[in-house]
Amino acid sequence: MSANRWLSTGNYFTSYKEEQRIFATHLDRSVLLCFLAVLFAWPLLFEVSNKQMFVIDNIMIAMIAVVGLNLVTGFAGLISIGHAAFVGIGAYTIASFARLLGDTHMVLTHGWPALIVLAGFMGALFGAIAGLPAFRLKHLYLAIATLSFQMIFQWTINFMDFFDQGQTISVGRVFWVTGRVGRSDHYLFWYYVILVIIVLVGFGVRNLLRTKYGRCLVAVRDNDRAADAMGMHPGLTKVYAFALAGFLAGVAGALHAYLYRGVGIESFTLHHSINYLAMAIVGGLGTLSGSFWGPLAIKVLDMQVERLSEWTGGHLAVATNLATALKPLSFGLIIVLFLMFEPRGIANWWRIVRSYVKLWPFRY
Template identity: 75%
Template sequence: MSSNQWLATGNFFTAYKQEQRTFFTHLDRSVFSLFLALLLIWPMVFPLSNKYMLVIDSTLIAIVAVMGLNLVTGFAGLISIGHAAFVGVGAYTVAALCRVLGDSHGLVTHFWPIVILAGGLVGAVFGAVVGLPALRLKHLYLAIATLSFQMIFEWTINFMTFFNQGQTIFVGRVFWFTGKVMRREHYQFWYYVTLVVIILSGFGIRNLMKTRYGRCLIAVRDNDRAADAMGMHPGFTKVYAFALAGFMAGMAGALHAYLYRGVGFESFTLHHSISYLAMAIVGGLGTLNGSFWGPVAIQFLELQVEHFSGFAGEYLPSSMNLATALRPLTFGLVIVLFLMFEPRGIANWWRIVKSYTKKWPFRY
């Protein structure tokens, strides 16, 4: 590596250990630390209303879910159209505990970190089971298999009395060191919890991709036969890719249950699976930072469409029902435009900006 650890240019590695570092320069580490400090401090300096904090918390939970989807679809190249069902598995794990033990039981309210991990583990088990068809199916056929899991999940929730036939199952308020988390600090509390989950998951995925198991995901995505010839196990790789995606989705579902203090069927439909897939595409498949850009961009787009619909509704007749028509129109249009003009997503814009800043003032 270059002797200047602050503004090093080029990849001058002299050992594999240098290449495996998370931050290549001190400048990268400093910028990340500053950005992380801003994320931790701003809610206390600029407090927002519960309405906007709920939007931010929902975006962070979507980031956790999309990180899992990016593992299976972006890095492993396996199409999944039932990701919302995995999120629902994690949420209904919390709901099942509330049905059996009660929504105010100590396990639910005091040991909620264990419950969130349990939601992730249950999601991982279902992910591994759904990943078994990947041993013999590819492409469109695998997409249909994941879609069937989405349909089975919806049918099960809607017709089982244990899950209240899809109606809301309430979750009690959690306790922290300072006591019960009440309504006025509820959304800020879950902001910090979800942010910690994102940071730990991000570092975990970043380190995973440096190991042989992470490289197996990329090798199987590029050519599973060549990966098999090189001594990798494509079947095992595909199954644990689905298991990892299910684990991330399960944790996102458990966080969703605690944030909304309830679990309802309407939050885990096929529409939400398509939304997660769109977030991954817009953010950038096969990139870690794309898992952050995609949910933020889609949530921002939905807010702007909602505001524009409310503004236009004041001047247009109510029979046009602009709010209902404009949301799916803009949603589909954004996906098509990204697939046509920027298939690598917003993450590619971020890569260009970073490359420019490192090479400035040179033009190459």
């Protein structure tokens, strides 16, 4: 790497430590810090409605969940069709405390940071359990095993009285240093909480991928027999990939419970598992940035298609059936198009833009 860490060009490294740096140049670090400063400052500078902030919070929670799914599917190469179940486990961890202690108990309202971490560990526990079939199964068979876990989760919630048979379980408002978070500040407060968690998760996963444990995930994905011959344990690697994915999904589920101030089974169905998988595919499997681009793209697409469906149903009476079919049609079409024409997802577009900016005005 060039001695000038601000505008270095090329990929010349003299040590593995240089190659594994998070930021190749000081310019990269400065741009990221400025971007984070903008993310933290803009809600204070511009007026944002509760509805808009609610949508943004949902997108950010999906980002945390998709980072976990990308660890197990993108980096470890294991198809998971039950990721919404792990998110639901995190949410129902919070709901369990609400049922046992009451939705306004001090543990829920004041100890929410500890409960979010606990929900993550519960997701990791069940993620490891769901990943145990990876010792003997792979590919389609493992995908069916994760689908079975999703079905078991839904059945358990729907038929247990403790979880109110899938009906909404209320969760109280939390307290912060300034006191109880009111209705007008609810979504803004959780925006900052979720944003801090995203930053921590992003740096945590980026550093994980630099370690031997992160390289084990990629090695097992590429060739598990070769990884086994090099001293890695493919089975244990797959299980801890599921555990990591479950932890992040559990955290996302806990944030969902607090954001919605309630937990219901309709938010953690098979449809949502497919939705998470689509976000990972569209964003770019095996890329950290793709875990952020995918949820943003899918959520924005859903909103635009929903508006188009409302307009179509209101102005064209004969097109009512078309309006109903627009959302699933666009959802399936976008996945097929990305798989056919851009299998590396939006993250590849981001890579091309960065390379162009870095090399401009040279072509190569």
